[in-house]
Amino acid sequence: MTYLHRTATPADLPAIVDIYNAAVLSRTSTADLDPITVESRREWLAEARHPTWVGYHPDDPGTVTGYLSFEPFLNGRRGYDVTLDLAIYLHPGHRGRGQGRDLLTAAIAYAPRLGARTLATTIFASNEPSLRLFRSHGFEEWGRLPAVADLDGERKDLVIVGRPL
Template identity: 50%
Template sequence: MRFNHRDAAEGDLPRIVEIYNAAVATRECSCDLEPTTVEQRHASFIRHTPDHRPLWVAFDADAASAGVIGYLGFFHFMNERPGYFITADLAIYLDPRYQKQGLGTYLLGQAIAHAPRLGIEVLTATIFASNTGSIRLFENHAFERWGYMPRVARLESLERDLVLVGRRLTP
């Protein structure tokens, strides 16, 4: 498969929410307990800007009719304090039909290549320890485990440990 991406447009928000809600239902990659709505995600969506903290949507170049099949967001690290602007926290969510097809690898590789143009020197992600596929994805891109937080999340009866991974892009 060949993938491409672009900056998300407001018209992509319903599909972004659909993909995110599929992830919420798995209890493997989000601390949300209930599905979200377009209205609830709108405020977060408009905080993403192409020149600072972009939100990208991905497409299958060989199946354009599939529409948006995943997305990657660059988020502020540690509550938007300016001293942390050299660091971005990444979130990747994929349509379940496109998981384990190379899309996560494509998006993460693009984020690593693009981050320096945004003034980003460090990339991080927080991942449930049980989500071994996502941890492996980041480790395959030279991210290291920088932290482990046991039992910091509870999703109904499921407790989750959290792994912080990070990669410095500049020496």
């Protein structure tokens, strides 16, 4: 199965927020502990320096099944502009079907158009599916921050992975 993507619009925010909040509740891929709102994401989308993509299945282009955002690396300090931080979140019903692979493959090909020479992301060490996905696309472990997150009493190590373009 191949998933497609397009640039996110404000109309996609409810789906993006639902997908992200599923990750918040699962405690597997974000250190946010409280759900977010559509209103809290309006500025994030409107003022983003780089695109956010929404994924969808070609048989149902009206349903957002995941998203990928190109984020500034380390708080957007200009010296880091050659590195982009990727974030991929998938609807729980569309995980393990190739959507993450399709989004990441497209992002690697597209990132040089944004001036990137390097891609990076942070993944909880316990999130083996995400680590496998990024490793399969040439990302290597660049560092590990032990027990830097506490999710309801569970300490989480954070793995930094990256790759040159």
